Amino acid sequence: MDVKVNLTVNGKKRSVTTDPKRSLLDVLREELNLTGTKYGCGEGRCGACTVLMDGKRVLSCVTPAAQANKKTITTIEGLARGDSLHPVQEAFLAEGAMQCGYCTPGMILTAAALLEKNPNPTDEEITTAMNVNLCRCNGYTKILNAVRRASKK
Amino acid sequence: MTQNILAKKVEAQQSEASDEPRCEFELSRRSFVKLLGAGLLITVTEGVSFGRRSGGRSRRSITVAARLHINQDGTITVMTGKVEEGQGARAQLTQAAAEELRVAADQIRLVMADTALVPNDGRTAGSQTTPSTVPAVRRGAATARELLTRLAAEQWKVDRGALDVRDGAITHQATKRTVSYADLAKSKDVAGAFAQAVSSDVTVTPVGAWKVLGTAVARPNWRDLVTGAHRFPSDFVRPNMLYGKILRPPSYGATLESIDLSKAKAMKDVVVVCDGQFVGCAAPSSFRATQVLEVIAKTASWKTVSHPSSKDLFSHLKKNARLGGRSRPRSRGSIDKGLADASKVLERTYEVAYIQHTPMEPRAATAEWKDGKLTVWTGVDGPQQAQGDLARTFQIPSERVRVIVPDMGSGFGGKHTGEAAVEAARLAKAAGRPVAVHWTRAEEFTWAYFRPAAVIECKGGLDAKGALIAWDFTNINAGGAAIDTPYNIANTKILSAGSDSPLRQGAYRCLAATANNFARESFMDELAAAAGIDPLAFRLAHLENQRIRTVLEAAAKHFDWATRRKKVTADIGVGLACGTEKSSVVAACVEVGIDRKRGEIKVHQVCEAFECGPIQNPANLTSQVQGCIIMGLGGALSEEMEFADGKILNASFAGYRVPRFRDVPKIDVHLINNTDIPSAGGGETPIIAIAPAIANAVFVATGVRIRSMPMRFVPMTGEVQKR
Numbered sequence: 001m002d003v004k005v006n007l008t009v010n011g012k013k014r015s016v017t018t019d020p021k022r023s024l025l026d027v028l029r030e031e032l033n034l035t036g037t038k039y040g041c042g043e044g045r046c047g048a049c050t051v052l053m054d055g056k057r058v059l060s061c062v063t064p065a066a067q068a069n070k071k072t073i074t075t076i077e078g079l080a081r082g083d084s085l086h087p088v089q090e091a092f093l094a095e096g097a098m099q100c101g102y103c104t105p106g107m108i109l110t111a112a113a114l115l116e117k118n119p120n121p122t123d124e125e126i127t128t129a130m131n132v133n134l135c136r137c138n139g140y141t142k143i144l145n146a147v148r149r150a151s152k153k
Numbered sequence: 154m155t156q157n158i159l160a161k162k163v164e165a166q167q168s169e170a171s172d173e174p175r176c177e178f179e180l181s182r183r184s185f186v187k188l189l190g191a192g193l194l195i196t197v198t199e200g201v202s203f204g205r206r207s208g209g210r211s212r213r214s215i216t217v218a219a220r221l222h223i224n225q226d227g228t229i230t231v232m233t234g235k236v237e238e239g240q241g242a243r244a245q246l247t248q249a250a251a252e253e254l255r256v257a258a259d260q261i262r263l264v265m266a267d268t269a270l271v272p273n274d275g276r277t278a279g280s281q282t283t284p285s286t287v288p289a290v291r292r293g294a295a296t297a298r299e300l301l302t303r304l305a306a307e308q309w310k311v312d313r314g315a316l317d318v319r320d321g322a323i324t325h326q327a328t329k330r331t332v333s334y335a336d337l338a339k340s341k342d343v344a345g346a347f348a349q350a351v352s353s354d355v356t357v358t359p360v361g362a363w364k365v366l367g368t369a370v371a372r373p374n375w376r377d378l379v380t381g382a383h384r385f386p387s388d389f390v391r392p393n394m395l396y397g398k399i400l401r402p403p404s405y406g407a408t409l410e411s412i413d414l415s416k417a418k419a420m421k422d423v424v425v426v427c428d429g430q431f432v433g434c435a436a437p438s439s440f441r442a443t444q445v446l447e448v449i450a451k452t453a454s455w456k457t458v459s460h461p462s463s464k465d466l467f468s469h470l471k472k473n474a475r476l477g478g479r480s481r482p483r484s485r486g487s488i489d490k491g492l493a494d495a496s497k498v499l500e501r502t503y504e505v506a507y508i509q510h511t512p513m514e515p516r517a518a519t520a521e522w523k524d525g526k527l528t529v530w531t532g533v534d535g536p537q538q539a540q541g542d543l544a545r546t547f548q549i550p551s552e553r554v555r556v557i558v559p560d561m562g563s564g565f566g567g568k569h570t571g572e573a574a575v576e577a578a579r580l581a582k583a584a585g586r587p588v589a590v591h592w593t594r595a596e597e598f599t600w601a602y603f604r605p606a607a608v609i610e611c612k613g614g615l616d617a618k619g620a621l622i623a624w625d626f627t628n629i630n631a632g633g634a635a636i637d638t639p640y641n642i643a644n645t646k647i648l649s650a651g652s653d654s655p656l657r658q659g660a661y662r663c664l665a666a667t668a669n670n671f672a673r674e675s676f677m678d679e680l681a682a683a684a685g686i687d688p689l690a691f692r693l694a695h696l697e698n699q700r701i702r703t704v705l706e707a708a709a710k711h712f713d714w715a716t717r718r719k720k721v722t723a724d725i726g727v728g729l730a731c732g733t734e735k736s737s738v739v740a741a742c743v744e745v746g747i748d749r750k751r752g753e754i755k756v757h758q759v760c761e762a763f764e765c766g767p768i769q770n771p772a773n774l775t776s777q778v779q780g781c782i783i784m785g786l787g788g789a790l791s792e793e794m795e796f797a798d799g800k801i802l803n804a805s806f807a808g809y810r811v812p813r814f815r816d817v818p819k820i821d822v823h824l825i826n827n828t829d830i831p832s833a834g835g836g837e838t839p840i841i842a843i844a845p846a847i848a849n850a851v852f853v854a855t856g857v858r859i860r861s862m863p864m865r866f867v868p869m870t871g872e873v874q875k876r
Contacts, residue, residue: 100238100561
C-alpha cells in the first residue's frame with residue numbers, strides 16, 4: 001500500500017506517493033531525479049548513498065522512504081550555495097581527492113556531517129567517521145588530506 | 154546466444170591485448186555537425202574508416218578532422234575512443250592535444266567514447282592510453298598545427314620557418330601579422346587540408362620543451378563530480394523510461410526448465426520478456442521491477458549442474474592443468490643441468506585466490522530504440538567493442554548502434570564486457586520504451602568476471618656460493634603477464650599453463666603480473682634466506698636491468714632498509730619486492746605488524762618507487778600509484794571469492810572485505826622521471842610489488858612463510874591457515 005511521504009529536499013518541499021519500504025535512495029534518484037546520490041551496495045556498507053537527514057548522515061539505500069517523512073534531506077546537489085561550493089567540496093578539488101568520482105558525493109557528505117559536529121577532528125576521528133565509505137580507486141590518502149584541509153577552514 | 158558471445162570474448166581477453174576484429178565506422182557529415190553542436194566545422198570526410206590492431210595502435214591513419222574540430226570561439230574539440238574510468242585519461246589526452254596545438258588545456262574540449270563521434274582508439278585497458286593513444290592524439294594535433302601553419306605561410310607568402318605558433322595563433326614577427334586558429338579555420342583551404350590523414354612522422358614536442366604535458370592538469374570535469382552534476386552510466390534517465398531486472402540462474406551452469414509468467418504479465422505497467430534462457434522484466438521503478446522479478450523467480454524451475462568449490466580450488470586447477478600440448482615453456486640454458494649442478498634446491502608452490510574488481514559503480518546501461526536504431530549509455534571500457542556486440546546480438550549493421558560511455562564509476566579491467574547494455578537493449582526492444590538496467594552489487598559479485606586464481610610451482614637451485622643457477626616456474630591458470638624473470642639466471646624454464654577455471658575469468662589491473670610477481674618475489678626471498686644473503690643484496694646480485702635496480706635502490710634508500718632490517722622483532726617485520734610489467738618498473742619496501750591474538754597482519758608503511766618514463770601528469774600518477782598500493786593490500790590480505798555448489802558465498806561487502814580507511818598505511822611514493830625513454834602507462838604495475846613485500850615482511854618477523862593470497866594468520870598459534 002503506497003503512502004504519501006512529505007519531505008524537504010535541498011530546500012524544496014517535495015511530496016512522493018510510494019511504497020513505504022522503498023529505499024530513500026530510489027526515491028531520490030527515480031522520483032526526484034537527484035542522481036548525485038549513488039547506489040554502491042544496497043546493504044549500507046559502502047557509503048555511496050550517503051545523504052544528510054536533519055543534518056545527520058544516513059545511508060539512503062537502507063533507509064525506507066517512510067522514515068524520511070517530514071524530514072529535511074540534503075543531497076550532494078544541495079550542498080553548495082549557488083555557485084559557492086561547500087568547504088568540503090572546495091577541499092576535494094584542491095587536493096584532487098577523486099579518481100572516478102563515484103564515491104565522491106558520499107565521501108563529501110560524510111565529511112560535511114563530521115565537520116558540522118566536530119570542526120577539528122583528529123585523524124583517528126576522521127578515519128572512524130569515514131570508515132564506512134568505500135573508494136575502490138583507493139584514493140583514501142588524498143581524501144584524508146581533503147578532510148583535513150576542510151577542517152582547517 | 155548473447156551469453157555465449159560474451160563468454161568467448163572474456164576468454165580471448167585473458168591476454169588483454171588479444172587480436173580483435175577491426176571495426177569499421179562511418180559517420181555522415183550531417184550527423185557529425187549535429188552532434189558536435191554549434192561551432193565551425195572544418196571538414197569531415199564522409200566514410201572515413203578507422204581501424205586498430207592489437208595493442209590499440211591505429212592500423213590506418215585517420216584524418217585530422219576525425220581527431221579534432223576547431224570551434225568559432227577558438228576552443229578545440231578533440232575526439233577519442235578512450236573512456237574515463239577514473240584513471241585520468243581525460244586530463245592526459247586533453248594535455249596531449251593542448252601541448253601539440255600550443256594552447257592551454259582549458260581550450261580543449263575532449264569528447265570521449267561516443268561511437269557516433271569518435272575514432273576507435275581501442276579499449277581503455279592494458280595501460281595503453283599513455284603509450285598508444287596519447288601519441289595518436291599528439292600526432293593528430295601536431296599535424297593540424299602544421300597544416301594551419303603552412304596555410305598561414307601560403308596566405309602571407311612567407312617562409313613557414315618564419316612563423317611562430319603560440320596560444321592558438323600563428324604569428325609572423327617580421328610583419329607583425331597574427332591569425333588565430335579559429336579565423337584561419339574559416340578558409341576553405343583548411344577544410345581540404347584537414348581531410349588529410351594524420352601524419353605518422355610529424356614532429357611532436359620533445360619532453361624537454363613540454364609546457365602542458367608533465368604538469369598536474371586537473372580532470373576537466375572535476376567540479377561536476379563534487380556537485381553531483383555529472384551523470385554516470387547508471388544516472389541516465391530518458392523520457393518514458395522503465396527500469397529493468399534480469400532473472401539470474403540460482404547457480405552457475407543452471408538452465409531454466411520451466412517458468413510461469415502469467416502472474417507477472419498481469420501486473421500493471423509491467424513488461425515481461427522471455428526468450429530462451431533470457432527472462433527479464435521492466436517496470437516504472439526499480440523497486441517495482443524487483444517485486445515483479447520475485448514473482449517470476451518463484452515460478453522458475455532449474456536444472457543445476459555440479460560445480461567445484463573454492464575449498465578444492467587449487468587441487469582442481471592443478472589436476473586440470475594443461476601442462477603439455479600447446480603450452481610450451483620458454484627455456485634458457487638447461488634447467489635439468491642447472492638443478493643437477495645446484496648445491497641447494499628449493500621447491501615451493503604458491504596460490505592466488507579469485508578476486509573481483511568490485512568497481513564502485515556496478516554494470517549499468519540505458520537503452521533506447523528509435524526508428525530501428527539503438528542508442529545505449531553504458532559503462533564499458535571498449536565502446537566500439539560494445540557496439541559490435543550489440544550489432545551482432547540484434548543482427549543489425551553497427552552504423553545503427555550508437556554506444557556512449559559517460560565517464561564511469563571505475564573498472565580496473567573488469568568492464569570489458571557489456572552485459573548490461575545487451576540486457577537493457579533486449580528489454581527496451583520488447584517494451585518499445587527506453588529501459589535502464591542497473592546491476593546490483595550481488596549481481597556484479599556473481600555475474601561479472603573475476604581475476605584468475607593461480608597455482609604457481611617454483612623450483613630454484615643455488616650454487617655453493619649462493620648464486621641462483623636454476624629457475625623453473627610454472628603458472629597454472631592465471632596467465633603469462635610478467636612471468637619472465639628479470640633476474641639473470643643461467644638455466645630457466647618458464648611456463649604459463651591453462652587449466653579448467655571454475656569461475657568466469659578475465660582482465661584485472663595488471664592481471665597475472667600480480668600472481669607471478671607474488672610467487673617470484675616471495676621465492677626470491679626464500680632463496681635469499683636459503684643462501685644466507687640479505688634479500689636486497691641477493692636481488693641486486695642477480696639484477697642487470699638498470700631501471701629495476703634504480704627503483705629498488707630508491708625504495709630501499711627512502712625506507713632506510715639496511716637500518717630497519719636490523720631492527721625487526723617477532724611482531725614487526727620489513728620486506729621488499731620489485732618487478733616490471735607493461736614497460737614500467739616498481740619496487741616497494743613495507744613494514745608490517747603482526748597481531749598474533751587476533752590473527753592480523755597490519756601494514757604500517759609502504760614505501761614505493763615507481764618509474765614509467767617521462768611523467769605526463771604527476772598528480773594523476775601519484776593518485777594511480779597510491780590507489781594501486783591500497784588496492785594491492787586487498788588482494789594480499791583479505792579479498793577472496795568463496796564459492797560452493799555454483800554459488801558465490803560472499804557476494805556482498807559484508808562477506809568480501811576490500812580495503813577501507815582504517816587499513817590505509819603510511820604511504821611514501823617516489824616517482825622517478827626517466828626522460829630517456831617513451832612514457833608508459835602507470836595505472837597498473839604499482840600494484841605488483843605489494844603482496845610479495847608483505848609476505849616477505851611477515852616471514853622476517855615470524856619465520857612463517859605464507860604462500861597463499863590472501864595471506865592469513867590463525868589467531869594465537871601464529872601458524873598459517875590451512876586451506
